[in-house]
Amino acid sequence: SLCGVHMESSGNQGECKVLLKSGLFPVQWTGPSNTIINTISAPNNAPPWFKSTLEMLQMEVLGPRWRKLLSGWVDFEAKASFANAAPLPSGGRPACIGDWIQRARSSKWRPAVDIDTFEVGFKAWFKFVHPVIHCSGKNGFLSVLSALFFWAHGLLEEDSNGASWDKVVTDISESFLA
Numbered sequence: 510s511l512c513g514v515h516m517e518s519s520g521n522q523g524e525c526k527v528l529l530k531s532g533l534f535p536v537q538w539t540g541p542s543n544t545i546i547n548t549i550s551a552p553n554n555a556p557p558w559f560k561s562t563l564e565m566l567q568m569e570v571l572g573p574r575w576r577k578l579l580s581g582w583v584d585f586e587a588k589a590s591f592a593n594a595a596p597l598p599s600g601g602r603p604a605c606i607g608d609w610i611q612r613a614r615s616s617k618w619r620p621a622v623d624i625d626t627f628e629v630g631f632k633a634w635f636k637f638v639h640p641v642i643h644c645s646g647k648n649g650f651l652s653v654l655s656a657l658f659f660w661a662h663g664l665l666e667e668d669s670n671g672a673s674w675d676k677v678v679t680d681i682s683e684s685f686l687a
Contacts, residue, residue, distance in 0.1 A: 622663030
């Protein structure tokens with residue numbers, strides 16, 4: 510298992526199948542074993558904070574809805590010239606986001622996540638920040654994406670069902686990308 514991905518041979522030489530552990534997220538890919546699943550590239554003019562965070566957000570294969578949301582975020586930030594707009598309100602925000610920020614937004618750091626508590630806290634915070642989620646920069650929508658990423662990482666660590674996470678990603682995508 511690598512990054513939550515289980516590779517299994519299909520019996521055909523040079524082919525493999527990628528499935529996420531326990532079917533947590535709706536991803537399936539079959540192709541040559543030497544094929545790399547393409548990542549979303551940062552624009553050339555992206556600042557270092559954006560590049561390292563985009564890399565972190567793609568360290569787990571979390572499905573097509575996640576990829577679509579990340580792609581929309583990349584376009585949004587590029588159009589905003591990666592400007593640091595007013596930060597999203599931090600009241601009620603999952604504590605791990607503040608911890609991550611204090612660690613200089615390290616792409617290697619992962620919090621310990623209690624899935625049930627995190628889900629309830631995230632949903633309450635998101636209801637509060639939803640009207641202002643179109644904030645660019647490292648203190649804007651990135652906080653929402655990072656929280657979703659840490660939640661997904663916790664799901665993978667606990668081998669838990671990702672249906673609720675997937676629904677939240679879908680709902681956020683629909684409102685953010687509208």
